Amino acid sequence: MNKIIKDINQEIKSLESELIDLRRDFHKYPELGFEEVRTSKIVANYLAELGIEVEKNVAKTGVVGLLKGGGKGKTLLLRADMDALPINEKTGLHYSSENEGIMHACGHDGHTAILLIIAKIISKYKDLISGNIKFVFQPNEEDAGAAEMVKEGILKSPDVDGAIGLHLWSPLKTGVIGLKSGPLMAASEYFNVKLQGPGGHGGAPHKTIDPVNTATSIINRLKTIETRNFDVINEPTLITTCKLEAGDFPIVIPEEVSFAGSIRTLHPKMNQVKEKFENIVEKEAEIDGLNYEIDFKCGNRLLDNNLEMVKVIKGAVAVSRDKLTIKEKGIAVMLGEDFSEISLKVPSAFYFVGTGNANKGTDYPHHHPEFNIDEDSLKIAVKIQMLSILRYFNLI
Numbered sequence: 001m002n003k004i005i006k007d008i009n010q011e012i013k014s015l016e017s018e019l020i021d022l023r024r025d026f027h028k029y030p031e032l033g034f035e036e037v038r039t040s041k042i043v044a045n046y047l048a049e050l051g052i053e054v055e056k057n058v059a060k061t062g063v064v065g066l067l068k069g070g071g072k073g074k075t076l077l078l079r080a081d082m083d084a085l086p087i088n089e090k091t092g093l094h095y096s097s098e099n100e101g102i103m104h105a106c107g108h109d110g111h112t113a114i115l116l117i118i119a120k121i122i123s124k125y126k127d128l129i130s131g132n133i134k135f136v137f138q139p140n141e142e143d144a145g146a147a148e149m150v151k152e153g154i155l156k157s158p159d160v161d162g163a164i165g166l167h168l169w170s171p172l173k174t175g176v177i178g179l180k181s182g183p184l185m186a187a188s189e190y191f192n193v194k195l196q197g198p199g200g201h202g203g204a205p206h207k208t209i210d211p212v213n214t215a216t217s218i219i220n221r222l223k224t225i226e227t228r229n230f231d232v233i234n235e236p237t238l239i240t241t242c243k244l245e246a247g248d249f250p251i252v253i254p255e256e257v258s259f260a261g262s263i264r265t266l267h268p269k270m271n272q273v274k275e276k277f278e279n280i281v282e283k284e285a286e287i288d289g290l291n292y293e294i295d296f297k298c299g300n301r302l303l304d305n306n307l308e309m310v311k312v313i314k315g316a317v318a319v320s321r322d323k324l325t326i327k328e329k330g331i332a333v334m335l336g337e338d339f340s341e342i343s344l345k346v347p348s349a350f351y352f353v354g355t356g357n358a359n360k361g362t363d364y365p366h367h368h369p370e371f372n373i374d375e376d377s378l379k380i381a382v383k384i385q386m387l388s389i390l391r392y393f394n395l396i
């Protein structure tokens with residue numbers, strides 16, 4: 001085995017307890033998006049102690065570290081998200097959340113710990129690197145914080161040439177790496193539709209306009225976009241109405257009805273879906289003589305993996321010689337991930353590191369109050385990221 005790989009295996013082994021301690025500390029003191037004050041302070045101090053250039057308060061609580069290699073060359077960005085969720089933890093772990101009503105229920109505590117340990121190991125090998133590594137610790141992933149960091153210039157000075165991100169993933173078993181090129185996580189757009197009419201007596205609907213009837217017709221018709229306007233295999237599209245508000249008395253036809261939900265696509269034609277959506281609302285409202293309003297708000301954009309960057313990670317898994325399996329089929333999800341703000345601008349790869357283990361109770365879905373990770377997956381993530389860095393800079 002290559003000497004550098006052997007040395008890195010040794011480093012990871014010796015830092016495993018620190019890796020777990022860091023993760024448990026972040027787990028115990030979770031913070032919501034854009035409020036990651038304690039977490040970002042720990043991150044900034046940790047990076048500074050390693051001799052890495054640190055920029056604090058990027059997009060409020062974000063931290064960016066810049067490690068300059070021994071020679072000139074490309075800049076690779078590695079990203080971890082730091083935020084927790086407004087959930088009451090029910091895991092019963094001895095390091096459960098001390099912050100009432102807030103919980104690391106998505107594994108971002110693990111992501112932060114993983115990237116700190118990577119920074120520690122790679123800083124020992126910096127002279128070998130021709131180029132730079134940017135460590136991006138991002139706030140508020142759960143509500144698209146990456147866009148703010150991109151706005152504040154994380155992809156510039158030095159310009160970023162490639163980016164890698166990962167997510168500990170409980171739907172995959174520990175030891176499985178979910179990795180594929182092309183669309184991996186969905187673009188999402190939230191919608192809110194209002195229909196307005198004169199209202200009237202429930203016993204004489206012919207003398208009024210019934211927006212409830214029109215709303216249900218629209219909601220049903222919107223579902224046809226998924227299959228009648230887009231290719232169900234190659235252009236996965238999902239329209240889900242989750243909120244419906246109408247009237248408050250059984251014999252009064254209300255003046256207003258509203259419904260809200262999300263459109264999700266695993267293809268880049270979101271604008272065409274929105275056009276079709278608007279067309280259906282407009283035509284149905286027009287037929288019945290109702291006024292309408294549609295509001296859209298972008299959730300996440302499409303996370304589309306670059307083939308060359310995916311090859312870097314595949315190569316890392318291959319040289320790791322660990323018993324890891326790469327799963328390519330059936331791993332794409334209709335959930336969103338704001339790493340897409342980075343991957344839309346520079347060649348990037350995002351992958352899932354399996355952390356599901358029924359024996360350890362770590363197979364709960366993300367955002368569940370009993371969600372937990374299999375801590376064995378932390379060192380797997382560190383290893384794959386480390387080897388990916390070495391491959392990116394042609395060191396192995």
Ligand SMILES: [Zn+2]
Nearest residue numbers: 106142366367
């Ligand atoms: Zn999440």
Ligand SMILES: [Zn+2]
Nearest residue numbers: 106107108141
């Ligand atoms: Zn997450």
